Amino acid sequence: MKICVLGAGVIGLTTAWCLAEAGHDVVIIDRHASTGKDASAANGAQLSYAFVAPLASPATLKKLPALLLSPDAPMRIRAGLDPALISWGIRFLLACRPGAVRETVAAQLALAALSRRELTRLTQSLGLSFGLRTAGKLVIYRSAREFKTAFRSVVATGKQHDQQVLTAAECLALEPALQLDAGQLAGGIFTASEQVGDCAAFCAALTIRLRQRSNVEWLLDTPIIGPIRSGGRLVAIDTGKGQVQADHFVLCMGATSGAFARACGFYLPIYPLKGYSITLTPPAGARILRHSVTDMARKLVFAPLARDGRPAVRIAGIADLERNDMTLDGQRVDILRRAAAELLGIDAAGDIAPWCGLRPTTPDSRPIIGWSPLDGLFINSGHGMLGWTLACGSARLTADMIERKRSTSETSAFALRRAA
Template sequence: MHVCVLGAGIVGLATAYSLRRAGHEVTVVDRASPGSGASGGNGAQLSYSYVQPLADPGIWRQLPKLLLSPSSPFKLRPRLDMRQWLWGTQFLAACNGTTSRNTTAQLLALAASSRQSFEAMMNQEKLDCDFSASGKLVLYSDGASFAAACRQMLLQRELGSTQEAVNADRCVEIEPALKSRHAQIAGAIHTPGECAADCQKTCDALLAVLRRQGVRFLLDTPVRQLVLRGKSVVAVATPQGLVEADQYVMALGVDSPRMARALGVHLPVYPLKGYSITVEVDEQARTAPAVSVTDSARKVVFARIGSRLRVAGMAELSGYDTTIAPAQIASLKASAQTLFPKCSAFADLSPWAGMRPATPTGLPVIGRRPGAPTNLLFNTGHGALGFTLAFGSAQRISGLLSH
């Protein structure tokens, strides 16, 4: 079977890899280069066991501060866009205990499958992507937040996650680079098996692997439209001509809803803009973390990728604005200098911004949709967990096509 995958981010590339392994002929089409959208500069954490959805009951308590504080990691920039308001309303409706628990269970199952598939791929293809499995600490600065995190930990533990609640002393034992912040740590959740990797390196390596395996790539080639005949897609129209296939997979991230609307299909996906910086660390001083760290108060994540530290965070509900805001980059730098003051000279920040394709609940859209063409599947809406869930999502798409 010939399958055309639309999108060459980590989700699209993982899908192409899974389909090629299943014996299908595969063509990948993307308007840019692999990983150039929301994948390349992401947080680098592979959160297989700690998948608390953004739509959480605790949002209601935090909402005034999140919306009104100048230093808030969440920014709402209202636009004359009904899709933004619809997404926001659906997000708030999902901020309840039942939805959060159900979402957590489904994300953990998908993440477990993704981990198995990703690590099998790495071993098979001998991928160099600065992979590490040094665990993760999620830090809390006040007792109430830590207590809520402990409740979430117990839920995730019931669903198979291996985690423990630790005090400040134990935090510093696990990650000595946190010593200077000891007094500000009320507690943390430690997940010893969590991983990190450079997503851009993964995308670049997968491109080379897939080309060797015979996958055809049309890069720097925008998708103009899907050509229909009856209830089926018969071709993808591009500047390079028509691309014909038997089945199609839409993994276009934040561009997926626009393309789906042209087919009369609604996707509950909207951009959540995130930022990152990447700095070289002073390895001899050993003042940079080896363990992945999440500062829950600032909503900032830190991940070691080789000799560099990736610092990522923020969530802006601001439409499709892709500009890099200097204030957000400065905030990430300040967070890194506060938590790990001597880890780097912070000379070159490599600032980045990406548009995460998020659904209100946090569950990605995987598979067929009502009213969509019969030979079109969707693989989008992974939010901040695209890297984590990519290979599990790819396996699901491959399974649906096999059946």
């Protein structure tokens, strides 16, 4: 079959690989001249297989007013009366119910486990190099109440993920790069098996392998203008360089997937959630971060990476609902700068490579993977905060579903109808 993949971020590229590997003729279209340029470019680098809790939860609901009112809050709404945000917001509130959260966590854990297996397979079989490392993840809590809740959940599920509960002093002993006093922490959870990897480097390495395949065709630097339908079926895509026909199309356009779906005549609840990152090279003599760290109070992640062959730290977070605005707001970047100083004692005055990206986010944080209401169009999009973690498993599911190798019971948790 000829299958056209719309979008060459980490989701489109992994999808294209699985389809090409299965023997299909694949066409990849993207507006940029190279791959992995949008949300996949400088994300938090966490392969977070055990921490998959959705943004929508009873706890978020309780904190929402405080989160939204403080100028330094990690979340902000500046979308005015955007009807798309109102529809999305209503669904978000419904997804905060405890039953919905439990369903999401179970589905995401299964997809994360599949992703880990698939990423390992791809990395080994293709010899991909992108700084993949089992660095372990330390989640630090400043509030005793939040720590107690996390502690309970580790007791319930910890064995599965090899998690340890640590006191404040144990957290600081485990990660000496943290410049905090024990009195500032309530405790932490350490998961030794969690990984980090540079998503942009992965996209670049996978692109090289895709370019070596004779059944993959590229249409880069090519804006997707809209769908061309005939008799209730998607038959072609109108692009800046003419029409592209295929037997099937896979929607992997990240934050603009919702707009494409609208043009196809159906509602896809994916809204852009803007986040920021900075990447620092610690000065000579500074303690090097060894593990990935999540500061639960600030909702920020710190990942040990390499830049130009030297140890580097990526600090990422913030969740702003601002339509498709890609302005790099200096005040939001300053939140990350201050975090570098407070947690790592690094003066982030020099080259910090500030970046922002739009996470394609569904109300319940679960991606949408399945056939759309328009014949011929499959959706693999809406991975929100965990697109890097979930990419390889989502691509596997997509290829298997297109080839009818998965039962509905295996895939219904990601179907569009549960979210729309």
